[in-house]
Amino acid sequence: xxxxxxxxxxxxxxxxxxxxxxxxxxxxxxxxxxxxxxxxxxxxxxxxxxxxxxxxxxxxxxxxxxxxxxxxxxxxxxxxxxxxxxxxxxxxxxxxxxxxxxxxxxxxxxxxxxxxxxxxxxxxxxxxxxxxxxxxxxxxxxxxx
Amino acid sequence: xxxxxxxxxxxxxxxxxxxxxxxxxxxxxxxxxxxxxxxxxxxxxxxxxxxxxxxxxxxxxxxxxxxxxxxxxxxxxxxxxxxxxxxxxxxxxxxxxxxxxxxxxxxxxxxxxxxxxxxxxxxxxxxxxx
Numbered sequence: 214x215x216x217x218x219x220x221x222x223x224x225x226x227x228x229x230x231x232x233x234x235x236x237x238x239x240x241x242x243x244x245x246x247x248x249x250x251x252x253x254x255x256x257x258x259x260x261x262x263x264x265x266x267x268x269x270x271x272x273x274x275x276x277x278x279x280x281x282x283x284x285x286x287x288x289x290x291x292x293x294x295x296x297x298x299x300x301x302x303x304x305x306x307x308x309x310x311x312x313x314x315x316x317x318x319x320x321x322x323x324x325x326x327x328x329x330x331x332x333x334x335x336x337x338x339x340x341x342x343x344x345x346x347x348x349x350x351x352x353x354x355x356x357x358x
Numbered sequence: 359x360x361x362x363x364x365x366x367x368x369x370x371x372x373x374x375x376x377x378x379x380x381x382x383x384x385x386x387x388x389x390x391x392x393x394x395x396x397x398x399x400x401x402x403x404x405x406x407x408x409x410x411x412x413x414x415x416x417x418x419x420x421x422x423x424x425x426x427x428x429x430x431x432x433x434x435x436x437x438x439x440x441x442x443x444x445x446x447x448x449x450x451x452x453x454x455x456x457x458x459x460x461x462x463x464x465x466x467x468x469x470x471x472x473x474x475x476x477x478x479x480x481x482x483x484x485x486x487x488x
Contacts, residue, residue: 297402
């Protein structure tokens with residue numbers, strides 16, 4: 214067994230068999246489809262990071278005005294702005310990939326006796342997300358101007 | 359998949375908690391797919407730079423009013439909690455893709471983190487009051 218083999222060494226050292234174990238390291242880098250798959254799954258790390266920032270914000274809000282203003286000040290740092298630019302890009306990728314998977318996870322959608330194409334469902338859902346995002350911005354804009 | 363087993367029960371009747379985690383994953387995935395790009399833009403770019411939105415949009419007064427409003431409270435909790443559950447489930451299942459054997463210990467770490475985050479968010483919102 215090679216050192217990179219992820220499986221635990223279950224066989225005794227004096228086992229005469231030497232079965233071939235396909236190495237797993239870097240498997241997804243050999244195929245663009247799997248690279249995209251791993252990028253899609255990797256968006257979760259950024260979702261977790263953003264959720265943690267928001268959670269800290271909630272805690273700071275509960276601690277009072279000075280704590281909250283400190284959190285706001287941290288968000289104004291160039292590093293934070295840059296991080297959020299990355300968040301926006303990664304989350305947009307998440308939106309697209311999430312709705313690419315959506316038609317594969319739902320029963321066939323029949324309209325007028327014909328099955329709606331998966332690409333049409335994806336496009337429709339992305340349009341809904343765009344509408345929801347504009348609505349969110351509109352609500353925030355309306356409440357704070 | 360190696361779920362904790364109850365001795366004496368046949369495998370077919372063993373209940374898996376997976377549907378619950380998948381539902382939380384799905385809720386967070388859907389919510390973030392709908393609004394996460396705009397939300398990150400608003401909280402992390404537009405308001406800090408006073409770009410398109412006023413600089414005091416997220417002032418203490420405004421955010422306190424949002425967090426004290428029952429609907430605002432529910433929305434804040436939904437965003438934070440569902441985002442955490444979504445991320446925890448996805449990262450947990452990605453461990454297998456990375457060749458890491460993830461068992462119940464990893465389950466406790468990932469789903470436990472999301473659970474603690476949910477509790478902390480709920481506690482903060484309760485402290486803020488109504």
